[in-house]
Amino acid sequence: MRQTTLSVALEVEPVSVDRLSALIDSVKCQEEDPASGYAEKYGRLQAGVPVLHFMSMSVFPSADYDPVFVIEANFDGPPGVFWGQMEATLGPQLRAMLRCCKKPANRDGPLFVAVTSPDSRYPVAPYFAARSLRPSAFHHGNRGLDRGRILDEGRLFLATRKALAQPDPAAPNPYRLMPAARIHTELRAALKSAFPWLEQPASVRISLAERIGDWLRVAGFLFLVLVGLSIPGMIVAFISPWPRFLVLFGIAAVLIYLGLYRMRAPLAGKGAPTRSGGLTIESLSFQNDLTSLAHPVTLTIGVLLFLGIYGVVASVIATWLGIAVTGYWFDKLWWPSFRVVALGLLSGVFFTLPAIVLWLRWLELRDSSQDAPPLNPELLREMARREDRIAQNHMGSLVLVKPGVLRMALFRAGHLGLGLIVRATATEERHAQNVRLDFIEKAHGGLTLAWGSGIGFPPTRFLVLDGASHGRQFKAWARHSMTVTRFWFSAYKDYTVDQIERHARIADGLRKPTLTPKEAAEWARDL
Amino acid sequence: MSATAGRDVLRPPANGFKAWLTACLMAYVPLGFRVLRTIRPILRFGNTIVVTRYDDVREVFLNDAAFRVPYKDKLDIIMGGHPFFLSMDETPEYRRDTAAMRLVVRPADITERLAGEVERRAEHIVANAKGHLEIVDSLVRRVTFEVLGAYFGIPDPPGEDLRVWATRLFEFQFADPGSDPALRREVDTIAPALRAHINGLIEKRRASGSFSDDVLGRCLAMHAQGVPGFSDDQIRSALMGFIVGGPPQPPMVVPQALEQLLRRPEALAGAQRAARADSNELLACYIFEAMRFDPLAPALPRTATRDSTIAAGTRRAAAVPRGATVYVAFSSAMMDQRRLPDPHLFNPRRLPHEYIHFGYGLHTCFGIHMNQALLPLMLKPLLKRPGLRRAPGRSGYLSKRGAFADRLHVEYE
Structure with missing residues (x-):
């Protein structure tokens, strides 16, 4: 659901x-x-x-x-x-x-x-x-599991613990001597009457239509981003011959890269030791499955394919717009449109995008940060008093966004894009070698990306670097923007995201009448 | 001489093109409401307004001050001009009369007295029917009038049938929008006769000095103690109100619920499991969910007492002029996917707020708790029987006569 x-x-x-x-x-x-x-x-x-x-x-x-x-x-x-x-x-x-x-x-x-x-x-x-x-950005840790199913599978898990418990401390546990496939058969037989839903197949967590929808939204978002980045180049491409265009934008790009190179260093005393800020490319490896976007070849093919599709689709749209405006027919307008789109794309990737980064970096060098945000000890105590009571904590933080068109555009579009990508790439298979973005929750790079546009945030570099890497300063700033969560309800307060996935895997295994020895061995690990 | 034209509980069916057209239109009411909920949730034509969405239905029901029940005129004819709380606004008299009746119609009666009796009589009928039973009259109406007649202390009038009288008066009060002159003639005879019948019972009881532990007896005991709200007129009006407003309803909705279960073999099997497991609570869930697909009526009327607005502040906000008739489509509200998850799915585990069978607010059904407990029990013995199925032919499908369920034959082993 x-x-x-x-x-x-x-x-x-x-x-x-x-x-x-x-x-x-x-x-x-x-x-x-x-x-x-x-x-x-x-x-x-x-x-x-x-x-x-x-x-x-x-x-x-x-x-x-x-x-x-x-x-x-x-x-x-x-x-x-x-x-x-x-x-x-x-x-x-x-x-x-x-x-x-x-x-x-x-x-x-x-x-x-x-x-x-x-x-x-x-x-x-x-x-x-x-x-x-x-x-605009959110992440469901256990996407596709409705509440009833989470609670049912939690109860099933507890029942498996009870069934697997040693009945007599003096006698060996009979389950310890069994092969995994037999454990599966015995457990299933023992639990079937109390959990009749084990006889029914589980509902699909994320349907194919939902997955396709997720990726179409990502594609649509990236398409619009590319169109936006291409606009300056497309305007110039209308009036400039392509060799001149390439020379002009090539020179501009070089100047921008020089500027970026000059501004690459962190503010004095503000550089964080972790160069990547938590965002590494280690996840990209030839060891990964070839069907995964974490495989460099697959990723390269995917990017090129997307750019190719963008080129064709944008050219078709541009051609139809041209037909509407000029009255010329398709054969006259297709190649000029394709040329404008292609040059626009080239300029978008190699000129506009770096130019935006340069502008952002220029702003970052002038941003003020709040080194010692005032903390209300009473409020902190009240927050601490309500935290860590159950397996989950709620955290709410309200911050003002730094002013300016660029900041607002990056903030809005960044969160929207991030949300769409997280949703599309996060799967129910927690261990999949995929381009996963759990760093939002776990790594300082993600925190910087999500919060770096907030007023007073520790100095950032290139949107994701430094920032939250200043642990103490970041925590003080975050605490300053937080408030007491006066009411917090969790329908399953004792479960973590990983534990819920574990329950789901055990339940999925028990739903199947038989497992192969390999499947059973894999399944039994969760017991 | 009989007070009614015939001994049949329901009046002869209407014939002709108008009757046929009405029947056809009624069949498409759910579809019509579905369309309205989407494109015109508050429909106005002339001085008549139909509200179809859950929120708006709830708002109108809860706003008694602006949308009054329109029952007074006909109720005055039935009661001979004596007030009954069904037609009252929220006044001290309303509070006094309802509070008085709660002293004699006690919640404990449901478990201590009525539930067992309903189940016992239903079991007796089912057991003696030898595997073939007509549900509307032979089971539900019979059980309802026998049990509630005895509980209220109102037996059949001498030589007459209380089922016929009560059903005629109910039809006149609630299901006669066209004010049929023939029905009015019958009512003009029945209503005074029923009043005289109850007056006679009051006098007879009082003369005997034995009050008995039924509603009438308790009323007389309260009168003797000088409790306000128990004058003879008030006792008579309340008992008439109970007889006219209460017992005619189960024979309408319970067979309709069974018809809905028979259409859904899985739901029927679930209801049968609940009945066999003696799980009255779960059985009630099945019955009231089944009733959601064919409730008592498509809508209930209200009259606007002042200029007001329904759904104020929303895009569908509609001004309602004073005097307008507002039809509150509670059947449509119970199918509104804006508030009910998967409303077209039969789900016996729904939450209480998803049902509006008994209205909301001031004029929530006085017998709501009684109905919630007793309606499922009328079918329980039947549902326990194995092989429950429709009788062969058309008689195995519920037929209706106007707003009333007419016949439904079933078979079992």
Whole structure:
């Protein structure tokens, strides 16, 4: 099932910020109240919103703007169903929270009034749906697994532990003496009655149509980027003969590369020891599977193929535009169009892109960074008090983006592109040798790329270098931009992403009536 | 002389082109609502408005002050001008009368008295039918009137059939938008006769000095204690309201639910497993999910008491003038994919808020808890039987007469 991730950001009336915080705390208390009538904490939300994986509620205070109330949620299926379930479960509480917020100035204003007016009985779900934002970049650790399946497979895992446990400490565990294929058969027979769904095939996690859609979106994004980069070159290509074009852009490119070379060094005392910033090309290797984009040959062929397709498609579009404007027919316009597109592409890759990097580097050298952001010890304590209680933590950070057209374009397009690429390349096979971008979560290069446009961020170099590599400074800056997560719900608080994948692999194996010795040996490793 | 034209519970079916056209149109109502939900969720023609989306249906139901129930005029005819809370706004009288009735129609009665009785009588009927049973009249209507008649303390009037009277009055009140003169003539006879019947029961009980532990007996005991809301007129109106508004409904919706289960062999098998496992809760999930595909009615009417707006602040916002009739299509709301996951899928594990069988707000069905518990039990003994299937021929498919379920024959081993 398709998962949805969304955020709702609402401006809060400054006078109501304490009340809003108290309302969120009260929902948390109600959910954690052992006398709530549910067997476990957050039982009401678990039962009332069965599509929900995670949800957070935070109020971000700032000296620069009025407080912002942020709800982030990750759930199965479309937003309408989720908000309907939220309304049925927490409707009165959500309405009270909305009454602490400001009326939006856009066309959602009348809806806000309808929802928040005294004695209003208008449903709150449409307002939250209208104010929901889809993040430009997000990553699902266990894509394609709906909540019910994650919980079912978690229970199955616990049952396997029980079945595999040594029944008598004095006697050897019978499973230890069995070959893997026999363990599979025995376990399956033992668990089948308690887990009848093992007889049914698992639903496809990511359908072929979804995968194709992911890659088409990436291709569309890259296509638009290439068109954008090609525009300066295409304009000049219209009026310049191609030899002159090549000479002009060649000279310009050389000058840009010289500029980049001169500006390559980090600011004095700000260089980070890791040259790559966590982004290495080590993942590219001839040892990788030839079908993987992590194989240099496959990657090269893929890039060339994409550029070829771009050239043809862009030329066809340009030709049709030419036909519409000039009235000439295809045979007259095809080659001139192709020439413009090809020269544009050449200039885009070798001139425009480096020129943008040069501009960015020029800005980076002049950016100010906040070396010692003020940290509120009380807030830090409050954040620390709520962290590391379960296997997952929620972290919310709100930062202002550095001004300027380039920064905004890079920020928007960068996040969008990154999100699309992460989605397309992340597969359910966690160990696949693929171009994987988990560095967003794990490596400083990714953190720099994602956050480097924030005001006060430690000095960056070429968008991904330095920055977050300044560990202490980065952490202080990140803490400064964070706030207390007042409410955090996880439908499976004891599981990590890897553990969920492990459950899924065990369940997939147990769904099959038989395994080959090789498959069984591979499967049994997860036990 | 009989108060009704015939002894058949339902009036003779309408004939002619108009009846045929109405039947055809009714068959396409779900499709029509589906189209409306997408292209025109709030449809207005003249002074009539139809709301089809879940949010809007809920909004209208919850906003009793702006959208009042339009039952007063006909209810006055039935009750002889005495008020009954079904037609009231949220007033002190409404609160007093509903609170009074909650003293005598007690939640504990469902488990202690009614549930077992419904199941026992249904089992008796199913066991004696020798493998071939008509569901609407022989099972559901019979069980409903026998159990609830005894519970309310209202037996058949001498020489008459309470099922016929109650169903006629129900039709007049809720399912007669064209105000059929023939039906009105029957109502003009039945309504005073039923009032006289209940008055007679009150006097008889009081004269005997024995109140008995049924709703009428409890009302008389409350009257004797001087509890407000229990004058003779109030007792009579409440009992008439219960008899007219309550028992005629199960014979409509329960056979419709069984028809939906018979159309879905997997769902039927699931319901049968639940019945055999004595899992009343799960059985109820199957029955109410089945009812979602063919609920009591496509829509319920409301009357706008003032100029207002439905879905204010949205693109589909619609102004409603004072006096307009608003049809609240709760059947459509229960199929709205904007709020229900996969609404066209039979899913017995749905959440409570996904069902609007009993309305919302002030005029939520007074007997909601009774219905939730008892309706599934009427089918439970039948569902336990192996080999449950449609009877051969057309009689094995549910037929309707106007808004009412007419006949459905099934066989079992």
